[in-house]
Structure formats: structure tokens, C-alpha cells
Amino acid sequence: MxxxxxxxxxxxxxxxxxxxxxxxxxxxxxxxxxxxxxxxxxxxxxxxxxxxxxxxxxxxxxxxxxxxxxxxxxxxxxxxxxxxxxxxxxxxxxxxxxxxxxxxxxxxxxxxxxxxxxxxxxxxxxxxxxxxxxxxxxxxxxxxxxxxxxxxxxxxxxxxxxxxxxxxxxxxxxxxxxxxxxxxxxxxxxxxxxxDRTGFVVNALLIPYLLAAVRMVESGFASAETIDRGMTLGCSHPVGPLKLADLVGLDVLRSVADALYDEFKETLYAPPPLLTRMVASGFLGKKAGRGFYRYG
Missing domain, CATH: 3.40.50.720 (NAD(P)-binding Rossmann-like Domain)
Structure with a gap:
């Protein structure tokens, strides 16, 4: 059809x-x-x-x-x-x-x-x-x-x-x-x-997951590639959280996280400093050619 x-x-x-x-x-x-x-x-x-x-x-x-x-x-x-x-x-x-x-x-x-x-x-x-x-x-x-x-x-x-x-x-x-x-x-x-609740259903669950992956990169605990391989191979996710963040757009991720944090004041919604710096630098993900990964 x-x-x-x-x-x-x-x-x-x-x-x-x-x-x-x-x-x-x-x-x-x-x-x-x-x-x-x-x-x-x-x-x-x-x-x-x-x-x-x-x-x-x-x-x-x-x-x-x-x-x-x-x-x-x-x-x-x-x-x-x-x-x-x-x-x-x-x-x-x-x-x-x-x-x-x-x-x-x-x-x-x-x-x-x-x-x-x-x-x-x-x-x-x-x-x-x-x-x-x-x-x-x-x-x-x-x-x-x-x-x-x-x-x-x-x-x-x-x-x-x-x-x-x-x-x-x-x-x-x-x-x-x-x-x-x-x-x-x-x-x-x-x-x-x-x-009418900030983040609705999907983003209220998805955004804390993506932000946790950003914090893991920021802390030096694991690379973006390692995190994404772990979640795709270990949890059968079709795409890893950092590649997904790049696809969504890091500016969009930051905006949604800001809105969630403004309403609920829970730390799991707070944008990590690394995300803020990347957005300020124009590293917005796939649409900008660079985010956690580089795109041709």
C-alpha cells in the first residue's frame, strides 16, 4: 500500500x-x-x-x-x-x-x-x-x-x-x-x-537517557563510540544514544532538556556543561556536520 x-x-x-x-x-x-x-x-x-x-x-x-x-x-x-x-x-x-x-x-x-x-x-x-x-x-x-x-x-x-x-x-x-x-x-x-506535560511521553523518558550518555562522555568514563556500541549490541537498540542525539540535533536536545528542567527542577533533566559548550560552538550534530561524530 x-x-x-x-x-x-x-x-x-x-x-x-x-x-x-x-x-x-x-x-x-x-x-x-x-x-x-x-x-x-x-x-x-x-x-x-x-x-x-x-x-x-x-x-x-x-x-x-x-x-x-x-x-x-x-x-x-x-x-x-x-x-x-x-x-x-x-x-x-x-x-x-x-x-x-x-x-x-x-x-x-x-x-x-x-x-x-x-x-x-x-x-x-x-x-x-x-x-x-x-x-x-x-x-x-x-x-x-x-x-x-x-x-x-x-x-x-x-x-x-x-x-x-x-x-x-x-x-x-x-x-x-x-x-x-x-x-x-x-x-x-x-x-x-x-x-500537556513538558516532554509528553517519549521525551520525558528519552531525554534523561541521552543526557546520561553525554555525562558519561564528559566524565571521561567512556567514549561516544563505546557507549553507542554498548547500547546497540548489549541492549539491541537500533542506534546508540550519542548518535541519536546527533540525529535529533544537540540544540534541540538542549532546548528540550531546558524545558524539562524548568518545569520539574530534577537534576536528571539538567543539560550537562559539555552539551551547552557544543551547542555554543555550533556542533549541533548531523545537520551541522559535527556533533559527537563527524559527518561528511
Whole structure:
């Protein structure tokens, strides 16, 4: 079954999807939604971001063609379902908008307030792909808090089967049900529910594990390679914690750890000094060519 054939018309009451941001996650969500048959419009902040986002999606689809996961004709069909804009007003007709900008609370709150005023459909759902920030805070910036929730995808969004759906105290049960239907019937993903707690389900468990691996490197107890071999060979993990940290992005890891520590004040969530120094040095992981490993 191809991704496009999974799309059920009107799943969750959605035919037109908006995505704000076209970085690693935003581009993946846009590509996934278009593969599932949705009309997708991507809003970005500048023409440079638009060009980079379009190239990122095309490169991903070309890799899928080379790997024979899709054919060239399907690639072209998917691209034909995606349009781009630098003006939020072009999202006015969307029935679902998924925000996927940087993990900056103030920027997200401002964006949600703008989207609330932009969307014409009073039943439109506003979703955040945040990995750690409060859905309640974003919902409170709108006049439709009951229609705001979290829709947390994992990287790469096109291939990882899980989506966390996060409801705040405001989120209506009917909106939650529509979001679950969109994710399951529309995108063909597995959904798990979480309450609005920093880190939600997955990152609340994953982040302390990754930070413990960073501390082990920092202390000189073991190298990144040794730690990763130990966890892949000894625990059958598909990837070791330091390589996974590089894939996630060390800046993202630091941001989520900061959010967790701010809320719970538990030392297991505190970013180690080594992580802070690496982020300050621009060693952000695979996307920057260097993290705990070097990339070509």
C-alpha cells in the first residue's frame, strides 16, 4: 500500500493542510501529508527559507525514488500537491495547520495568535509539533483554545510510525477525536495520547537517557563510540544514544532538556556543561556536520 492510497477523504474533517516552517520537521510533515493525498500549503518566513524548504522536500522524494519506495510518477504527484508561501494569509482556507517552527515559546505564542486571526474556518484545528513546550500556553493566545492541541511527529516524519497527540485542559474531545482520525486514517500513523506535560511521553523518558550518555562522555568514563556500541549490541537498540542525539540535533536536545528542567527542577533533566559548550560552538550534530561524530 502506497502512502497516497492510505488517505481517506475527509479524515478528521480535513482536506487542506497547512504547515508553518519547512526545516527538517516541517518539510517532513509536509511531504508526509502530500504523500497521503492532502492539499498541502507550506508557509515560511522568507524567500530563502522557501527555496531551501522546496529543495529539502525534493531531495527527500528523490531519495525515496532511488530506494524504490515510490516511483518517479508518484514523486511528481506529491510535489504537485505542495505549494509554498511567505504570507500567512495564504493559509486562510486550511482546515488543519501544523506549526513546526523553532522551539521558542514566545515565537510560537505569537504565531498561534496570528493563525487564529488568519484561519477562516471556525472549526479549523491548530496543532503544534513542539517536542516540549506547553500546549496550554499556545492555546491561550488564541480565541479558540478548545481547537488547539499538540501533534508531535518524530524525525524523519515520513518514516517514523508514531505521533504523540497532546491535549491541554482546553482541548475539546471532538477536536482530539478528529486529530486522532487524521493521524491514523489520514496519515497511516500510530497515535498515542499525552496530557500537556513538558516532554509528553517519549521525551520525558528519552531525554534523561541521552543526557546520561553525554555525562558519561564528559566524565571521561567512556567514549561516544563505546557507549553507542554498548547500547546497540548489549541492549539491541537500533542506534546508540550519542548518535541519536546527533540525529535529533544537540540544540534541540538542549532546548528540550531546558524545558524539562524548568518545569520539574530534577537534576536528571539538567543539560550537562559539555552539551551547552557544543551547542555554543555550533556542533549541533548531523545537520551541522559535527556533533559527537563527524559527518561528511
Amino acid at each position: 502506497t502512502p497516497a492510497s492510505r488517505h481517506q477523504e475527509g479524515a478528521g474533517g480535513v482536506e487542506r493542510v497547512g504547515v508553518v516552517g519547512c526545516g527538517l520537521m516541517g518539510s517532513g510533515i509536509a511531504e508526509l501529508s502530500a504523500q497521503a493525498g492532502y492539499d498541502v500549503r507550506v508557509a515560511v518566513s522568507s524567500k530563502d527559507s522557501l527555496t531551501a524548504g522546496r529543495k529539502r522536500i525534493l531531495a527527500s522524494l528523490d531519495r525515496a525514488v532511488r530506494a524504490e519506495r515510490i516511483g518517479a510518477a508518484e514523486r511528481d504527484e506529491v510535489l504537485g500537491r505542495i505549494s509554498f508561501t511567505t504570507d500567512l494569509i495564504d493559509l486562510a482556507d486550511r482546515q488543519l495547520v501544523i506549526e513546526s517552527i523553532a522551539e521558542d515559546k514566545a515565537a510560537k505564542v505569537e504565531l498561534f495568535a496570528l493563525l487564529d486571526k488568519t484561519l477562516e474556518d471556525p472549526e479549523a484545528i491548530l496543532a503544534s509539533n513542539t517536542s516540549s513546550l506547553s500546549i496550554t500556553t499556545m492555546a491561550s493566545a488564541t480565541g479558540r483554545p478548545e481547537q488547539v492541541l499538540g501533534m508531535h511527529f518524530f524525525s524523519p516524519a515520513q518514516r517514523i510510525p508514531l505521533v504523540e497527540i497532546i491535549s491541554s485542559l482546553h482541548t475539546a474531545e471532538s477536536v482530539l477525536a478528529r486529530a486522532e482520525e487524521f493521524v491514523a486514517a489520514g496519515l497511516g500513523k500510530q497515535a498515542i495520547a499525552s496530557t
